[in-house]
Amino acid sequence: MDPEELEFVGESVSIGIIPNFNFDAIHLIAGTVGPFKAGLPLHIPLWLAIHLRKQQKCRIVPPNWMDRDILEDKKEEEKRVPNFTSMPCDQYMIVSKLIFSHASEDVPSIEEIKTFIKDIYDIRQAKLRTAIDSFFIGKKQLDGATQVSFTNLTMFEIHTVRSFLPYASDLIARLERVCQQHTSNANDTVHSNSFFTSSSSGY
Amino acid sequence: MKRTYYPNYFSIDDIIVTQEKIPCITEQELSNLGFLDQSHSSTDLKANQEVQLPLWYILQVQKERGRNQFYDVKIPNIYKSTYSEICKADATAVDLGKLNKHFYELGRYVSHFDRNGFVGRMIYETCRSRMKYLKDLCNNINNEQRNESRLDHIEYHLFLEGSKTNKKFSEWLQESTVNIKTSEMVVNHRKRKRALMEAENAIAGSQKT
Incomplete structure (x- = not known):
């Protein structure tokens, strides 16, 4: 998926706002939003919050995890643990990007938070890169499997490697099958060399 | 583009791969x-002649090996020990595209004729150590150099795909995308019929008047 599509998916998370206008409840397919009372905080989908924020009709309440101390702890934990840690929000990249670019005044100490989130993202990307590297070259022998853990990886991060990793592993797996077949058949004189059988068996 | 490649009867890539000339030695005299x-x-092929x-x-002639043996198939030079030594030492240093555009696929076919299972192991090991390098290559999106000659055909398509994704994500992170374009997947689905319908209506309207 493209980042724009991921952004679209991520926009459905709910976020707190404080409206400065009065309005009745809006009935949408995904659920009812509102009613809006000036000064009373409520939860609405992020896309609507951004839309209202652009028109200066509300103030966005940053999510709980968008906090200096929590993010600092998270960053330390991410550094310490070899596997991916679970993120406070599955769409953390999308939520923070949208809030930072449209409602930067609503977040206290935004510069520090921005740096922490960028650091966490970079650490996770580096981990992902090492995980994939060990996936490709970790196995020195044909026996013994490599184990790589992708637990807690968020959707956004998965899609940064999705167009490459499965197809690269497919190619490797296909050549591995060829390799195994011919090592096991090395002493055999009978080979199946037919163009048709070899293509239908699909290695 | 189909990114997982499986050879099949209609695959153009597979047809191109099987066009490759392989050195063979005739085992017996073949008339005409x-x-x-x-x-x-000469009209006939003599025994022990290299063609x-x-x-x-x-592949057609060799269907049943042992019974229908007209040719002794040689392993092409690019899969022989000189290159396999280089590949073992540093697979990333080899310009696979220059050796053969379809290095892996041809190797896969050639490994049928290799009794030691040597070619199969070589392409497998080469591919595995090159994939990491290819992934790093995809990350260097600013690097505009032409990699076509250095990569195998399949590798090149993987590279295009990977660098496209990386480019998109870094653009998104830097907020340099202003206009949302129709996603490729949606275009392929042909779901957007409105423009088409409007055009048709315009034609129908002009015909009425």
Whole structure:
């Protein structure tokens, strides 16, 4: 998926706002939003919050995890643990990007938070890169499997490697099958060399 | 583009791969097949004569090995020990595209004729150590150099795909995308019929008046 599509998916998370206008409840397919009372905080989908924020009709309440101390702890934990840690929000990249670019005044100490989130993202990307590297070259022998853990990886991060990793592993797996077949058949004189059988068996 | 490649009867790539000429030595005299060897004008092929034959032909003739043995198939030079030593030392240093555009696929076919299972192991090991390098190459999106000659055909398509994704994500992170374009997947679905319908209506309207 493209980042724009991921952004679209991520926009459905709910976020707190404080409206400065009065309005009745809006009935949408995904659920009812509102009613809006000036000064009373409520939860609405992020896309609507951004839309209202652009028109200066509300103030966005940053999510709980968008906090200096929590993010600092998270960053330390991410550094310490070899596997991916679970993120406070599955769409953390999308939520923070949208809030930072449209409602930067609503977040206290935004510069520090921005740096922490960028650091966490970079650490996770580096981990992902090492995980994939060990996936490709970790196995020195044909026996013994490599184990790589992708637990807690968020959707956004998965899609940064999705167009490459499965197809690269497919190619490797296909050549591995060829390799195994011919090592096991090395002493055999009978080979199946037919163009048709070899293509239908699909290695 | 189909990114997982499986050879099949209709696959153009597979047809191109099997066009490759493979050196063979005739095992017996073959009458009226002299045209296979362009350098000689004789009508027959003598025993022990070296000929370059396309892979698809060999695969057909060799269907049942041992019973139908006309040619002794040689392993092409690019899969021989010199190159395999280089590949073992540093697979990323080899310009696979220059050796053969379809290095892996051809190797896969050639490994059928290799009794030691040597070619199969070589392409497998080469591919595995090159994939990490290819992934790093995808990350260097600013690097505009042409990599086509250095990569195998499949690798090149993987590279295009990977660098496209990386480019998109870094653009998104830097907020340099202003206009949302129709996603490729949606275009392929042909779901957006409105423009088409409007055009049709305009034509119908003009015909009425």
